[in-house]
Amino acid sequence: MSKILIIAEHDGSTLNPSVAKVVACAANIDAAEIDVMVLASDAGAVAQEAAKIDSVSRVISVERSENSHPIAAVLAPQIVAAASGYSHVFGPSTTFGKDLMPHIAALLGVNQVSDIMSVENSHTFKRPVYAGSGLLNVEAPADSIVVATVRIASFASAGSSNSAPIESADNSIEVPVHTRFVELTSGKSDRPDLQTSAKVVSGGRGLASEENFELIYKLADKLGAAVGASRAAVDAGYVPNEMQVGQTGKIIAPDLYIAVGISGAIQHLTGIKDAGTIVAINKDEEAPIFEVADIGLVADLFSAVPELTDTLD
Amino acid sequence: MEKILVGLKRVVDYNVRVRVKNDGSGIETDGVKMSINAFDEIGLEEALRIKERGEASEVIVISVGPSEAQQQLRTGLAMGADRAILVESDDPVDPLSIARIFKTIIDRDGIDLVLLGKQAIDNDNSQAPQMLAAIWGRPQATFASQIETNGDTATVTREVDAGLEKVEIDLPAVISVDLRLNEPRYVKLPDIMKAKKKPLEKIALSEIGIDPGPALKELNFEPPVDRARGVIVNDVAELVAALKDKGLA
Numbered sequence: 001m002s003k004i005l006i007i008a009e010h011d012g013s014t015l016n017p018s019v020a021k022v023v024a025c026a027a028n029i030d031a032a033e034i035d036v037m038v039l040a041s042d043a044g045a046v047a048q049e050a051a052k053i054d055s056v057s058r059v060i061s062v063e064r065s066e067n068s069h070p071i072a073a074v075l076a077p078q079i080v081a082a083a084s085g086y087s088h089v090f091g092p093s094t095t096f097g098k099d100l101m102p103h104i105a106a107l108l109g110v111n112q113v114s115d116i117m118s119v120e121n122s123h124t125f126k127r128p129v130y131a132g133s134g135l136l137n138v139e140a141p142a143d144s145i146v147v148a149t150v151r152i153a154s155f156a157s158a159g160s161s162n163s164a165p166i167e168s169a170d171n172s173i174e175v176p177v178h179t180r181f182v183e184l185t186s187g188k189s190d191r192p193d194l195q196t197s198a199k200v201v202s203g204g205r206g207l208a209s210e211e212n213f214e215l216i217y218k219l220a221d222k223l224g225a226a227v228g229a230s231r232a233a234v235d236a237g238y239v240p241n242e243m244q245v246g247q248t249g250k251i252i253a254p255d256l257y258i259a260v261g262i263s264g265a266i267q268h269l270t271g272i273k274d275a276g277t278i279v280a281i282n283k284d285e286e287a288p289i290f291e292v293a294d295i296g297l298v299a300d301l302f303s304a305v306p307e308l309t310d311t312l313d
Numbered sequence: 314m315e316k317i318l319v320g321l322k323r324v325v326d327y328n329v330r331v332r333v334k335n336d337g338s339g340i341e342t343d344g345v346k347m348s349i350n351a352f353d354e355i356g357l358e359e360a361l362r363i364k365e366r367g368e369a370s371e372v373i374v375i376s377v378g379p380s381e382a383q384q385q386l387r388t389g390l391a392m393g394a395d396r397a398i399l400v401e402s403d404d405p406v407d408p409l410s411i412a413r414i415f416k417t418i419i420d421r422d423g424i425d426l427v428l429l430g431k432q433a434i435d436n437d438n439s440q441a442p443q444m445l446a447a448i449w450g451r452p453q454a455t456f457a458s459q460i461e462t463n464g465d466t467a468t469v470t471r472e473v474d475a476g477l478e479k480v481e482i483d484l485p486a487v488i489s490v491d492l493r494l495n496e497p498r499y500v501k502l503p504d505i506m507k508a509k510k511k512p513l514e515k516i517a518l519s520e521i522g523i524d525p526g527p528a529l530k531e532l533n534f535e536p537p538v539d540r541a542r543g544v545i546v547n548d549v550a551e552l553v554a555a556l557k558d559k560g561l562a
Contacts, residue, residue, distance in 0.1 A: 011475065071480070072443065072453055095473040098439050099455045102408070106444035111409045111529050114438045124532065129436050130325070134333045134340050137532040178483040179452040182468065186476025195474070199561075223562070235493065241458070242476045248431075248492055250474065256561045266330070273540065277559055279552070294543035295555045307549040312562055 001032035002122050004088040007079060007104075008038045008050055009096040012068065015049035017196045018092035018150075020157035025150040026090055027055040027158060028119040035060055036164075037082065039075050041068035047166045054159040059166045069181035070096055076103040078173050083108065083145065087122070093149035093251075094195075105147035113140055113148035127151070131247045132270040152195070153253040153274045187240045189227075191217075194243065197226035199256040200275075202245055203238070204230035206261020206282065206301055210238045215301070216260060219309045228252070230262045246271035261301045264289025281305065314425035314462065314484060316371045317360040318418065320411075321389050322350040323382040324435040337533040340435075349385045352430025354392075356490045358497040359460060360428050361393045368462050371395045373422065377406050377414055383513060390508035391500040397511070402518040407528035412444035417521050419449065424485060426467070431456050431489040442489035452482035455489040 004026045009016035019036065026034050036050045036059050043061035050059045060082070066074050083089055089104060091097035093115045105112040118126045123140045125148065140146045194200060201223065203216040213233075220227045228245040229238065245252060247267035253274035260281045262268060269292055272278060280293035283300050290296045297304060325331055326348040331340050349357075360372045374389035375398040376382040386397035400414050415427065432439035446453030454469035458477070461468045462484075471478045472491050482488075546552045556562035 072455075073446065076447065095456060095471075099443065099453070099473075102440040102443035103447040103453065105440070106409060106412060106447035109409070111407050112438070112440050113529060114440065126535075128537075129534075130331045130340060131434065131437065132537055133331045135535045135537055137535070139530040139532055141529075176450070176452075178486075179454070180481045182479035182481055184473075184476060184478045231492070240476065241472045241493065242474060247437075256556075273537070277556075277561060278540070278543075279556070281552075290545070291542060292540045294540075295552060296543060296545045297549070297552050298545065299548070304549055308552065311549055311553050 002029050002087045003033045003085060004029065004031050004035070004090060005083060005086040006034065006036045007089065007091040007097070007100065008036050008046065009092055009094060010038065010040065010046040012040060012042070013045055015046050016092070016094070016096070017157065017193070018094050018097070018152045019050060020053050020160070021152040021155040022090050022092050022150045023053050023055055023158040024155040025116055025119060026088070029088070029122050033057045037062060037079065039067040039078060041065050051164040051166050052160040052162050054162045056162055056164040058164050060169045061166060062169050062171060064170065066175050070100065071179050071181060072100045072103040073179050074175045075100055076107055077175060078171055079104050080107045081171060081173050082169060086145065088146040088148065090148050090150055093151045097149045101147055101149050108145055108147060110144050110147055113138060113146065115151040116148050117151050117154040128270075131266055132273060133266070151251065153251045186242060191220065192224065192226040194226040194228050194245070195250055195252060198254055199223050199225035200228050200245070200252060200254045201225045201258045201260065202228035202230065202262060203233055203260050204262030205232035205236065207233060207238060213238050215305045219258070219305055222309050222312050225256070225258070230268050231265070259289050259293070260305055262289055263287045264292065314369050316373060316422060316424050317363060317369050317426045317428060318415070318422070318424045319353070319357045319360045319372060319374050319389070319394065320415065320427070320429045320441070321353045321357065321374050321376045321385050322430070322433045323347055323376060323378045323385045324350045324433055327351050327434050333534045333536045337535060339534055347381070347384070349388060350430050350433045352432060352434070352490060352492070354497045355492065355494050356428035356430055357389055357392055357394065358495045359490060362495065363462060369426070373398065375400070375415065375418060377402060377411055377518070379403050386513055387508050388500060390511045390513070391504040392498060393504070395511065397513040399513065399515045400518055400521060401515055406518070408438050408440035409444055410523050411441045412448055413523045414521050415441070415445050416448055417523070426484060427487045429487065429489050431491050442487050446487040449487070452486040453489070454480055454482050454486065456491045457488050458491050458493045460488060460494070
């Protein structure tokens with residue numbers, strides 16, 4: 001039987017929605033136990049949230065002042081010290097997990113399974129390669145611990161009707177001081193979270209300016225949607241980097257994705273291929289986005305988008 | 314700082330539309346254009362800029378791969394690297410072994426900064442930089458979009474899901490680079506000629522003394538499930554009707 005340790009992503013006060021998806025992935029493994037570890041300076045509220053996730057056996061909180069920011073070289077030795085007895089250590093394939101999990105794997109002397117899309121059995125997983133142009137079935141060695149990241153767009157969140165016990169496992173392991181958090185800058189908005197919203201409206205190079213992106217915000221607000229962007233729009237400075245959807249940005253799976261003025265490079269399509277319905281609005285009928293769109297409208301976005309915003313109830 | 318080590322992986326060019334072989338044994342790579350992994354090229358450009366600012370004295374490019382990877386190393390030399398190292402292996406090498414190979418070279422040559430792409434665009438693993446930092450016991454700053462070196466430390470801006478995170482790291486360190494860090498320079502013809510005279514050291518993987526594995530076993534490849542092409546509507550009214558049909562508006 002497998003015993004799985006999941007490393008919780010959080011911002012110090014709130015549990016990241018990715019955790020419930022990693023748990024959902026782990027629950028597909030014939031598991032005796034799924035534990036969630038919260039490393040924080042004050043784990044209280046985050047651990048409470050984690051304890052509610054269905055299938056979680058227990059939550060382990062590790063509180064140290066050094067854990068106030070997620071620095072891989074600080075967290076990894078504490079996780080490795082706690083990992084003995086586990087068959088698997090999982091984290092989300094977000095920038096948090098991508099940064100941390102390979103560090104853990106190397107300290108444990110194993111390669112990592114990156115971006116699990118599906119679980120075939122306890123040691124065999126499907127993962128994307130070449131920006132999703134190929135899917136690879138990989139088998140991890142049976143006699144070593146499995147360290148993996150989970151592609152969160154591939155899993156529906158586990159439910160939240162649990163009340164798992166919370167245990168404290170503080171430690172005094174020596175951690176390095178060679179890496180120091182300075183600051184986090186984010187364009188905070190009241191709009192829905194891009195990674196978990198059921199509806200997303202994204203804009204691309206076709207918007208042509210930061211000011212014109214207002215059209216996207218207005219449509220998104222009408223729909224109650226999150227706002228995303230293509231790499232081209234981020235590179236051009238229309239919107240900040242955290243809004244990028246695609247291979248090097250966020251990989252999302254909303255029920256509705258509306259791509260406006262986005263041509264649809266393979267790297268962008270990789271980020272949305274699990275969306276329920278894809279709508280594309282683009283004046284270029286040859287744009288590759290139309291190859292994957294469920295509903296396409298060949299039109300000038302500057303007239304079509306305001307009209308759409310006005311027409312919607 | 315003295316020396317910057319830059320990893321250059323030989324991969325299928327990012328403009329090639331790759332496909333899975335019919336027998337599922339791998340990705341079709343026969344006759345396709347091969348290039349430096351795009352992220353690695355950004356790492357090299359940054360190393361060259363640091364050197365050109367007078368903050369480093371030598372830029373070394375390294376690749377682990379087949380003999381043909383000399384092409385990518387020569388391109389790196391033409392861009393401006395001072396010397397190149399090829400660790401020859403005809404078989405693919407797993408990320409943990411890559412990290413161990415780099416560590417061996419770091420110990421041998423004395424490296425102050427390692428710049429690597431945040432992932433290779435073939436296997437999309439995104440593991441080697443973090444693994445190198447772990448086994449080296451040195452700082453890692455992943456997904457860098459800005460790097461400032463200040464003597465014994467560097468301040469790195471990282472592109473994370475929540476925005477831009479700034480960290481300060483002591484050197485030596487490993488930095489994995491993201492797309493917006495810089496735009497790599499074009500190689501000029503005279504530089505290609507000059508690069509032919511620059512040193513390129515070849516080392517057999519067996520000479521490094523790395524015991525590869527335990528690697529993951531690649532069972533088989535499958536093509537992705539393509540989304541079916543949908544409908545084209547004629548105007549906004551039809552679009553709204555189609556959305557309402559699906560209960561999405």
